[in-house]
Amino acid sequence: MNNQNEARDVLLDLKNIKKYYPIQAGIFRKTVGHVKAVDDVSLYVKKGETLGLVGESGCGKTTLGKCIVRLHRPTSGELRYKFGNKYRNLLSLNKKESLDARKKIQMVFQDPYSSLNPVKNIFTAFDEPLKIHGWSNADERKDRIAELLESVNLRADYMYRYPNEFSGGQRQRICIARAMCVNPELIVCDEPVSALDVSIQAQVLNLMKDLQKELGLTYVFIAHDLSVVEYMSDRIAVMYLGKVVELASAKRLYYHFEHPYTEALLSAIPIPKIGGEKRQRIVLEGDVPSPANPPAGCRFHTRCHKSMDICKTQAPTFRPLKNDPDHMVACHLADTADA
Amino acid sequence: MATALVTKQKRIKKSSLAKRNLQKLLNNKLAVLGLFIVVTMILLCIAAPLLTPYDPGKISLFERDSAPGGEHIFGTDKLGRDVFARILYGGRISILIGLSGALGGMILGVVIGSLCGFFGGILDAIFVKVAELVSIVPQLLLVLILSTIIGPGVPNLIYVFIFTGWVATFRLVRGRFFSLREESFVEACRAFGIGSLSIAFKHILPNCLGPVAVQLTLNTAGFILQEAALSFLGLGVPTGVPTWGNIMNAAKEIITITESPWLWIPTGVAIALFVLGVNFFGDGLRDVLDPSQL
Amino acid sequence: MLKYFVSRMLMLIPMILIISFIVFIGLEFAPADPLTAMISPDQMSSMTLEDMEAMRESLGLNAPMLVRYGRWLVNLLKGDMGFSIVTGTPITNIISNLLPSTIKLTFAALLVSTFMGLLFGILSAIKSNSAIDYISSVLGVIGISMPEFFIGILALLAFAIRLRWFPAQGRTDVGLGAFGSIKYLVLPACSLGLVLAAALMRYTRNAMLDVLNKDYVKTARAKGLPEWKVYYKHAFRNSLMPISVLICLRLPMLIGGSVVIEQVFGYAGIGSRLLTAINAGDYQLVLVIVLLLSIVSLLASVFIDLLTALLDPRVRLGGDIGGAK
Numbered sequence: 004m005n006n007q008n009e010a011r012d013v014l015l016d017l018k019n020i021k022k023y024y025p026i027q028a029g030i031f032r033k034t035v036g037h038v039k040a041v042d043d044v045s046l047y048v049k050k051g052e053t054l055g056l057v058g059e060s061g062c063g064k065t066t067l068g069k070c071i072v073r074l075h076r077p078t079s080g081e082l083r084y085k086f087g088n089k090y091r092n093l094l095s096l097n098k099k100e101s102l103d104a105r106k107k108i109q110m111v112f113q114d115p116y117s118s119l120n121p122v123k124n125i126f127t128a129f130d131e132p133l134k135i136h137g138w139s140n141a142d143e144r145k146d147r148i149a150e151l152l153e154s155v156n157l158r159a160d161y162m163y164r165y166p167n168e169f170s171g172g173q174r175q176r177i178c179i180a181r182a183m184c185v186n187p188e189l190i191v192c193d194e195p196v197s198a199l200d201v202s203i204q205a206q207v208l209n210l211m212k213d214l215q216k217e218l219g220l221t222y223v224f225i226a227h228d229l230s231v232v233e234y235m236s237d238r239i240a241v242m243y244l245g246k247v248v249e250l251a252s253a254k255r256l257y258y259h260f261e262h263p264y265t266e267a268l269l270s271a272i273p274i275p276k277i278g279g280e281k282r283q284r285i286v287l288e289g290d291v292p293s294p295a296n297p298p299a300g301c302r303f304h305t306r307c308h309k310s311m312d313i314c315k316t317q318a319p320t321f322r323p324l325k326n327d328p329d330h331m332v333a334c335h336l337a338d339t340a341d342a
Numbered sequence: 343m344a345t346a347l348v349t350k351q352k353r354i355k356k357s358s359l360a361k362r363n364l365q366k367l368l369n370n371k372l373a374v375l376g377l378f379i380v381v382t383m384i385l386l387c388i389a390a391p392l393l394t395p396y397d398p399g400k401i402s403l404f405e406r407d408s409a410p411g412g413e414h415i416f417g418t419d420k421l422g423r424d425v426f427a428r429i430l431y432g433g434r435i436s437i438l439i440g441l442s443g444a445l446g447g448m449i450l451g452v453v454i455g456s457l458c459g460f461f462g463g464i465l466d467a468i469f470v471k472v473a474e475l476v477s478i479v480p481q482l483l484l485v486l487i488l489s490t491i492i493g494p495g496v497p498n499l500i501y502v503f504i505f506t507g508w509v510a511t512f513r514l515v516r517g518r519f520f521s522l523r524e525e526s527f528v529e530a531c532r533a534f535g536i537g538s539l540s541i542a543f544k545h546i547l548p549n550c551l552g553p554v555a556v557q558l559t560l561n562t563a564g565f566i567l568q569e570a571a572l573s574f575l576g577l578g579v580p581t582g583v584p585t586w587g588n589i590m591n592a593a594k595e596i597i598t599i600t601e602s603p604w605l606w607i608p609t610g611v612a613i614a615l616f617v618l619g620v621n622f623f624g625d626g627l628r629d630v631l632d633p634s635q636l
Numbered sequence: 637m638l639k640y641f642v643s644r645m646l647m648l649i650p651m652i653l654i655i656s657f658i659v660f661i662g663l664e665f666a667p668a669d670p671l672t673a674m675i676s677p678d679q680m681s682s683m684t685l686e687d688m689e690a691m692r693e694s695l696g697l698n699a700p701m702l703v704r705y706g707r708w709l710v711n712l713l714k715g716d717m718g719f720s721i722v723t724g725t726p727i728t729n730i731i732s733n734l735l736p737s738t739i740k741l742t743f744a745a746l747l748v749s750t751f752m753g754l755l756f757g758i759l760s761a762i763k764s765n766s767a768i769d770y771i772s773s774v775l776g777v778i779g780i781s782m783p784e785f786f787i788g789i790l791a792l793l794a795f796a797i798r799l800r801w802f803p804a805q806g807r808t809d810v811g812l813g814a815f816g817s818i819k820y821l822v823l824p825a826c827s828l829g830l831v832l833a834a835a836l837m838r839y840t841r842n843a844m845l846d847v848l849n850k851d852y853v854k855t856a857r858a859k860g861l862p863e864w865k866v867y868y869k870h871a872f873r874n875s876l877m878p879i880s881v882l883i884c885l886r887l888p889m890l891i892g893g894s895v896v897i898e899q900v901f902g903y904a905g906i907g908s909r910l911l912t913a914i915n916a917g918d919y920q921l922v923l924v925i926v927l928l929l930s931i932v933s934l935l936a937s938v939f940i941d942l943l944t945a946l947l948d949p950r951v952r953l954g955g956d957i958g959g960a961k
């Protein structure tokens with residue numbers, strides 16, 4: 004197993020990650036059920052790549068992202084991360100190792116407006132993490148902060164300003180710089196541009212790409228917008244109701260999707276016509292079922308335009324395609340088609 | 343190069359948030375007026391020995407109940423004590439009780455509120471109930487029960503005020519914590535491995551301090567009024583100690599109300615003026631710190 | 637709705653238990669022999685020391701505290717509140733004579749202040765930055781800055797002693813008809829209500845202004861709804877919740893204030909009786925009154941809560957109300 008990871012140069016390997024939120028009710032806060040926000044997800048992230056994560060609102064993208072940076076503790080599963088040349092489970096580290104791991108994995112959040120503490124200036128927002136992670140010299144820290152701000156195309160003297168003096172785009176760039184201040188290897192970007200104006204989205208995305216190239220960063224890039232993900236990612240995982248339903252390289256997924264859900268998502272974005280074939284627009288009907296009480300069988304069958312009898316009773320397993328082992332799908336149709 | 347630039351900028355911009363708020367506060371006429379009233383009155387009380395030659399406790403049976411004018415600006419009381427001196431020296435104690443009760447209550451409320459708001463759970467549930475209980479029993483009665491248990495006296499009254507005064511601050515801080523702890527900047531802190539207590543007190547708490555300061559002014563005003571009411575009834579500070587409430591105590595009798603108004607009108611005005619100043623200042627503070635304008 | 641009502645009522649029980657327990661502890665600490673408060677003075681005078689010791693045993697005064705607390709509570713519920721140590725009258729009699737006039741006073745003050753507070757608060761919100769807004773703002777701050785008893789004394793001096801519109805000393809309203817007793821009520825109720833009215837006015841103004849700036853009010857206006865309807869249906873209804881929360885928070889202060897005001901006007905209520913009892917060291921009476929007044933304030937705030945709930949469609953329809961707490 005490890006050998007396989009070595010061969011693929013895997014940085015982070017998620018194994019059967021589950022995150023259930025208890026639903027509590029009544030005066031005694033009895034647990035009456037669980038929101039299965041992430042339900043048995045297995046993925047790996049290769050060093051230096053960008054893994055895109057797409058899905059509708061509420062499908063568990065943020066939850067999965069927060070499990071990776073350990074803001075949430077998964078209900079079960081393993082997070083294996085490559086330290087030097089050894090893989091360690093992030094969920095069973097001791098205190099010191101844990102702090103070290105926090106330096107390696109950082110996150111950029113969805114809402115740039117709540118990501119910065121309104122009463123602390125930028126300098127303070129950067130200074131404390133630096134201090135914790137071993138920058139003991141105050142002058143060095145200040146130089147580092149200036150350097151970071153400049154690397155996201157902001158002026159160094161902005162560091163004494165307060166968050167309310169910045170625009171959304173500037174804030175998000177500051178957040179990116181903050182995430183990078185401890186020299187992380189992996190950054191989970193949770194819809195970093197969805198709160199921004201379309202005109203500045205491209206600017207921020209390009210900045211992120213440049214930084215990645217320059218510093219050899221690995222990204223887990225979350226979005227609900229397939230075109231943004233497609234632009235950013237090397238590989239894309241499509242999530243539906245807490246499960247990954249399809250995973251393939253970005254290029255392949257775009258034309259050789261297998262899962263009807265991916266098809267529906269893709270059909271919603273306008274694409275330049277190549278080869279003359281016009282893609283049919285598929286409108287997903289009905290609401291996303293509640294993650295507290297997901298449908299039996301394939302979770303997508305209630306809204307699937309290709310649903311069959313077997314889908315209602317039997318959940319498809321997440322398996323590689325015959326002709327392309329790097330392309331994985333959880334759909335009865337896909338497996339049978341290739342079988 | 344960047345560093346040179348930064349060092350230069352540092353001096354100019356370092357405390358801009360506090361400075362800007364202070365500037366706004368100073369532009370608010372009512373707040374400045376309030377501050378002026380409060381500070382002036384506190385200074386007058388502190389400087390009492392310079393302003394009046396009389397000892398507030400010295401009984402002088404020859405000058406009983408004399409009307410204002412002449413040697414005694416506000417006249418003398420039934421025991422011949424100088425009313426002006428009593429108001430000045432009494433102000434010291436009344437203000438001390440109000441301020442320290444409010445400050446103590448604030449500290450208690452901030453600490454408990456932060457911990458409950460940040461960690462939630464059983465601790466939180468317990469304190470919410472306790473707060474509800476403390477706030478539902480009329481404060482005056484609570485003070486009565488407590489002073490039967492611990493006895494009268496200035497420090498005891500302060501303890502009682504602290505015990506009853508933390509609730510408002512607690513509610514406020516707890517509520518702000520509940521909403522702030524979900525903010526992404528808190529998660530960013532956690533992602534860096536910053537400890538829980540540090541997040542609660544160094545990162546979230548500063549966001550609550552505006553409303554806490556406003557609450558502090560409200561409590562100060564409230565406690566000064568309560569001390570006055572309690573001592574007026576003869577239940578607060580022992581009668582020997584001059585406080586604004588104790589001076590007003592004389593006005594329990596109709597004869598004093600009609601015949602010796604100098605005994606109670608100046609004192610009542612002093613209380614109202616001080617509390618008015620505190621309230622003006624608090625109102626101004628609230629306007630300045632309005633989070634929508636932050 | 638019913639569920640909300642019942643749960644609100646059920647929550648009262650532990651509250652009352654805890655308050656009574658605290659009061660009981662106060663009683664334990666009081667420097668008085670509990671025996672004197674439990675039997676009538678006539679009986680007491682004919683007893684020797686041994687008799688008293690036997691009596692103590694038989695009354696269970698030597699039992700553990702919790703047991704005595706339980707017994708005390710049961711007695712209270714049965715209406716047996718013991719005897720005043722000083723006058724020897726059964727406390728039940730004192731209470732039943734005086735509590736109604738205090739409740740009348742506080743209720744009147746509550747009405748006066750709610751009416752004035754809401755009226756001027758709404759007016760100054762609707763006509764914000766006008767003369768009426770300005771004047772009521774200034775009066776409002778002054779109102780919350782004056783000690784209640786100072787307002788009371790000034791009112792007493794002006795309207796009762798100088799102008800003679802009202803009696804100066806409302807010693808009693810027992811035996812007077814509803815109309816006759818009203819003149820004793822006006823000054824105390826107004827002085828007591830003034831502070832709350834000022835606080836309420838300031839609060840109502842802010843709450844209304846807050847709501848008036850909300851998008852849904854702007855939408856309602858844009859749709860061409862008549863102004864009064866905008867004010868009533870949208871602005872007032874939606875500010876009601878925070879306003880009622882304020883009233884509930886202030887209610888204990890009102891009841892505490894009634895003690896002071898009764899003293900100023902010599903109004904014969906439970907408050908002035910409380911003060912006499914304190915000065916005489918009549919602890920049993922003091923603590924029973926404290927307990928009763930606390931319960932009154934508790935009940936009143938639940939009552940206001942329910943009243944607001946009735947007016948608030950979200951609650952009436954059985955929804956969840958997060959804002960109420």
Ligand SMILES: Nc1ncnc2c1ncn2[C@@H]1O[C@H](COP(=O)(O)OP(=O)(O)OP(=O)(O)O)[C@@H](O)[C@H]1O
Nearest residue numbers: 024038040059060061062063064065066067227294
């Ligand atoms: N702290 C929580 N407690 C209970 N349920 C939660 C919690 N956080 C998220 N959920 C639920 O888990 C599910 C997944 O939420 P998540 O935030 O991960 O979705 P998302 O894919 O990031 O959506 P979006 O695109 O809107 O950000 C949702 O149904 C949400 O209601």
Ligand SMILES: [Mg+2]
Nearest residue numbers: 064065066113
């Ligand atoms: Mg999300």
